[in-house]
Amino acid sequence: MSQTTADFVRRELQVAADAPQAAPTPGYWKAVARRLARDPVTIAVTLVLLGIIFISLGAPLVTGGTDPYAGSVLARLKPIGTPGHWLGTDETGRDLWTRLCYGGRLSLLAGILPVSISLMVGGFLGILAGYAGGIVGTLIMRTMDVFYAFPSILLAIAICGLLGNGLSNSVIALSVVFIPPMVRIAETVTTQARQLDFVEAARASGTTTMQIIRHHVLANVLGPIMVYATSLISVSIILSAGLSFLGLGVTPPQAEWGLMLNSLRQAIYVQPYVAALPGAMIFITSMCFNLMSDGFRSAMDVRLNK
């Protein structure tokens, strides 16, 4: 899960330390696009992801208006390939294809929202800590150290378990888990940027703090934490579905992949393949996010492609 955090932070900090201050030029983005166009894996996974997003957002369209909550006792646990239910039905006779499409909405939301929240909160706290330094900086960073001391999934489960289940609590729990690494990256980059010659020069010539942060600090911080955030989405999707799987996230009868996997678990002896499907969706989505973030990273890494 977010086991990758440690080596990730280390790698990002390395990247940040090596080559921050070159502001991307228009030619740079053209080069990135050219490199991406030559990378079939990244293009393929991006297309798959767009497909998943399409069937989730366009769920009423692709399922022909089937009600994701309407089941029938007579149609319980049908196998894959049943006429009218091409992916089978779940334990209360609801069409699985329909539920998988609708489930994508909550699963993607519950995965992406915590990353966005922690990106903003963590970025803000990190820039604050790095720029203000002193007591404020120490206070923020030492608090983050404490949260670093928890294995991420343990902290998420503890918070979610105590706040009670529900989508919003699972989002809060995961945001808290993802904030510390974001703060660390933002703080390191900010501290480095603050000492750069041209930032010193800007300050000496009377540029206000807000302007320096907006023009110089933010430009340097955004790159590394955005890269980190994209790689975090895959982890976040797995964890949020995991919370629902434990019964701590989204509540029934809502459609969400982790919850569906949990409720179909009992049916594993009756319809094994149907029971494994929601998990396969989680896997495919997280795999695609991982590969896409890898692809974008190497396309954007100037040093790899001289």
Next chain:
Amino acid sequence: MLIFAARRLIQAIPILLGVSLVVFGLVHIVPGNPIDLLMPPEASPEVIAQMKAAFGFDKPLYIQYLLWLGRALRGDFGLSVFNATPVWGQLVAALANTFVLAILAAMLGFTLGIVCGLVAAIHHGRWPDKLFSAIATTGVSLPHYWCAIVLVLACAVLHDWLPAQGMGDDSLPLYDRLEYLVLPVVTLSLIPMGVIARLVRATVLEIIGQDFVGALTAKGLTRWPVIRHICKNAAPPVLALMGLQFGYLLGGSILVETVFNWPGSGNLLNLAIFRRDIPVLQATILVLASFFVVLNLLVDIAQAAIDPRIRR
């Protein structure tokens, strides 16, 4: 070296205190007293007050924290609110079961990860690299609770190779009890395998590009001695990640333990959440997080022992 170790040890104390504060605070950000949530609505106020006094929930928060911390330091986590048995005993039994899984999964995952990463790096850009990198990425992207279900499906439902869940009886012969370990251990080892393989590959590739490797080859060293030098230089970051990974195996096995119904600490935590058993919950999280801190401490010291540059 000793000074470094001592300094690192002292740094860990405020972190541990912070951890205890978070664990204690988490319970109290939720409105309502733990006893109020547990008692039936028809219970008389006197009985509720009596229960609160018995479990110490009637005192001000900071007193509760200090009392709790003082007892926790002596290994006394009180009684479970659910079944009034000592928390410590439940926790030790559960932790032992989790340890068995974590150690076996770590051994399997780390070995496979190092081998995959090394092979991929040495054959950089050719098919072994692509194959092992793909395996590593899969390992990182797998929702392991799903992987557990798929393994049960393949080995216990479709075929009758291995037991689907539980940990077997004490009465069973050793061989039969080992069968219960296979699926959870394999499931748990996949993530460490992927993560370690990716890091080993990246680190080794970075080191291969350095001048000293070229110098060693130029001096006439054959392939294996050069690889040995590379491994020694790649060890510190890999070791650090292994420590973290082992911590995650201990603290993050809750999902896999739930699927396999393994009576470990994750399962205990899960039960505590659904029973609203605050003492058990607090103790489990505190002990697991403290393990994690101590583990990181040990890894830092081990790293410094291998690589003098880290000591500073």
